[in-house]
Amino acid sequence: MFNTPHSPTYTYKQLIKQVQMEKEEQDEDPFGLFGDDDDDDDELAASVNAMAMASSLVEAANEKIVLPHGNVTTTTTFAKRPGNDNERQREDLSSLKTLDLAWPDPIYKGKILLVSSLPLGGGRGYVASETLPPGNLILIESPMMEWPEEQLGTKLGLVSIKHLLETSNASQLVHDIEDFHPTKEHVDSHHHIDDTTDNENYEQISRMIQTLELEYSSSSEVEEDIGTEERHHQQQQQQFQHDVVVLVEIAREKGICSRDGSALTAIDILRMLLALRYNGLESGVYRHVAMLNHDDYPNCTKLFPTDGTSYSEVRTTRTVQAGENLTISYLSRVVSHASRRKLLWEQHRFDIGASHLKGERYRMELIGNKLPPSPLDGGSVEQSLTDRIESATEELEKMRTEIEASIQLSPTVSAEIYEIPKAMEQSVLELYQESKQQLENVDHIVLIPILSLHLEICATVIKDNSLSNSMQLGVLARQTLSAYRLLPLQKSLLGADHFDIARTSLDLANAVSELLSRSVKTLYELKLPSMNTFGVWSSFEQRIRKEHIRIKALYPHDAEQHTKP
Ligand SMILES: C[S@@+](CC[C@H](N)C(=O)[O-])C[C@H]1O[C@@H](n2cnc3c(N)ncnc32)[C@H](O)[C@@H]1O
Incomplete structure (x- = not known):
């Protein structure tokens, strides 16, 4: 499970230099995608500048996403399997051998049982002892050892x-x-x-x-x-x-x-x-957290200790049936099946195979209409299309973290610094468009981190006080579009009750609400199917906000009551 962070290849200082070199004059609307009509000329020129800047950033972030031989080599190793995406392996509780390790108890242990007869490495794991709702607290534990x-x-x-x-x-x-x-x-x-x-x-x-x-x-x-x-x-x-x-x-x-x-x-x-x-x-x-096995579609998540707490919490992220194996993801990022298989093999020496890819989740892994070969099946060792998309995304994520940190650290932020996230926003959109096209799959799993990153960058860009009204509307429109595209993908991957869905729903509701009050025309220009009246957008916004409130309520901040002496 141990994962070491990589050191970033490009620092924000290099980026600032690059942006300064390419910036010719103050941009009105650097992307010119959603601005007012009367800004047209300025926007066109600025848009061209930003496109050039963005292209060089994508190149800087990674080599351009080109297919190895102009084509994707694929094998149809796995037939499409029928079945419910949430169908899980459930064990008969009465036949499971429970286990008592002579370990100190965690701070809190929910309705879970440690068993020893599971058909995977080590054989042990926690299962639910009764049906658990999403958001249920199953473990609170302090680390037995922190890293030096x-x-x-x-x-x-x-x-x-x-x-x-x-x-x-x-x-x-x-x-x-x-x-x-x-x-x-x-x-x-x-x-x-x-x-x-x-x-x-x-x-x-x-x-x-x-x-x-x-x-x-x-x-x-x-x-x-x-x-x-x-x-x-x-x-x-x-x-x-x-x-x-x-x-x-x-x-x-x-x-x-x-x-x-x-x-x-x-x-x-x-x-x-x-x-x-x-x-x-x-x-x-951690002792007890280490007894949780991996699943590509886990039913639990471990929350990092937050400021001031030394313990971690593990919560369910969807309904878990009694006897179901409680699982987390051993990988810190959302990646393609090919990468998950490879990383788990490299880190753990176990192969999750592909037989668990079903229904919508199976379709989310297809390039064109085929599942790409895995190096573990003797497939090509050449860097694959998804590898290249993933490393470009990761590179841009690192840049965003750095620029966000430098904005937060600097007491007097100059407007200049926002040129970087502005250009990065364009790069991420380009990466999204290009990836979607080359993957021939608008629902591909690797689009999830790209869209999530886009939302994060928009949140940074919008903080720039010097943005004109039309530029703000542009960011809000693009935020709306990304969140609108991201929601169904996250639901397919994580289930409808995962807290990431609450977060995206809030982003979407907030962006739509802002546009409803400032420029409903901008919403119509998104040309989303049947979304062409104020009433439709308004009830959509209310529905999404209610979703946010509903899911948020599933995850109460109730760990504290178990951690007080
Ligand atoms: C952190 S331990 C989890 C507890 C482990 N099952 C035990 O009995 O100690 C990680 C190990 O569990 C096994 N494991 C976890 N998830 C697995 C999975 N989905 N498929 C196969 N083996 C898995 C692998 O052997 C892995 O190295």
Whole structure:
């Protein structure tokens, strides 16, 4: 589950420079999409400038989205499957073996049961002990360990194990981590069993250990006739082996042993590294949260600790039936099925396959009318169309975060700085149009993060006090359109009761309400089907706002009542 943030390739300072170089004069309406008629000439010129600026930004963000050979190579590996999108694997509660790990209780545990007979890696997981409504609080837990400063933003390494061994309750942590997947019991027996065993647990453990070995094992001698890069890699591997020995020594000096009283060995240190890699989250390592399995369409979400709280909450995001496996997404972003499969394999060494893609969610993954091949099925290793769209989106997201942070930090924000989000808004719209066209699928899943990003950028742009009336109307119109397109996609992916739907509904209702009071003509110009009278737009706005209120009420801020001493 451990995910390290990448460092941004382009900083906002480079962007400012680029925008300043390209900016010729003060733009009236940089995008000229929805302005008043009398601004036409200025808008056209400004629009051309902005288009040039946007194009260069897209290029800067990533290489242009071009198909490898002018065409997408596809295979129809999976037939369209019938069935309800929300149909879930439900276990017979009476046949499940419940489990009691000797771990400290979390701060709060809802109507959930830890079971041990699930058909996936490690075999354990939490299931609902009764039907749970969306928004139901199922866990509140503080991390058993937070990441050391040196670990943040870098690949998980032995520095975290050192930190763990130096924590005041290290023995307790080491003992509890023995139960994390891969468990000490499994890893110890892995060394005594035949590698050809067909037990999924052992196979995954073999793959996990092989990955670690590939990363870190080395011959003891640094070879003479090798390149600088290879030599550097070998030196790193030797350093790693040396550090493992140092950690075994630290554990011995501090009297930190395994639960059975035996001294910690090098393989125990490696296993702990695996356990942190496969069970840790960005906000730290949690015991009970680590028992939640992954699903591409999870029924729960973990909320990050917010300012002033040290605990995390896990809540359901839709109705969960008794006996249903409670799941979260191990991935921090919405990505295509091909990327989910690849990332889960790379991070966890398990393959989610494609048999769970059904109905609307299956259609959201199609390019043209075919499911693209996965590298895991022996498909092309070439960077795919969705890879390129996703990395362009990610790059633009990083830029937005940076520019938003710099706007917030700066006490006196000059109007100049808003040229960047303005140009970025155009880039995101271009990315959206181009992606939609090349994917030949207006409902493709990768359009969700692009539209969400567009809404975020609009929220930044609209803060610019120097925007003219027509520019403000333009931003509001484009905000309306993006939220209108985003809502049905999010509903198909997340279900109608997910709190992201509440957020998008609010954005949509607010933008429409503003336009209803300032320029209903702008709403008509969107040319949305049957949306051509004040009355229709007005009742639409009320309906969407009610949706926001309804979903918001499903997620009460009730964690505090369980966390007070
Ligand atoms: C954080 S643990 C989850 C709890 C785990 N099932 C256990 O018994 O300890 C992550 C591991 O669970 C397994 N897992 C989780 N979700 C899975 C899924 N959808 N399919 C297959 N294995 C999964 C994988 O072995 C993964 O490395």
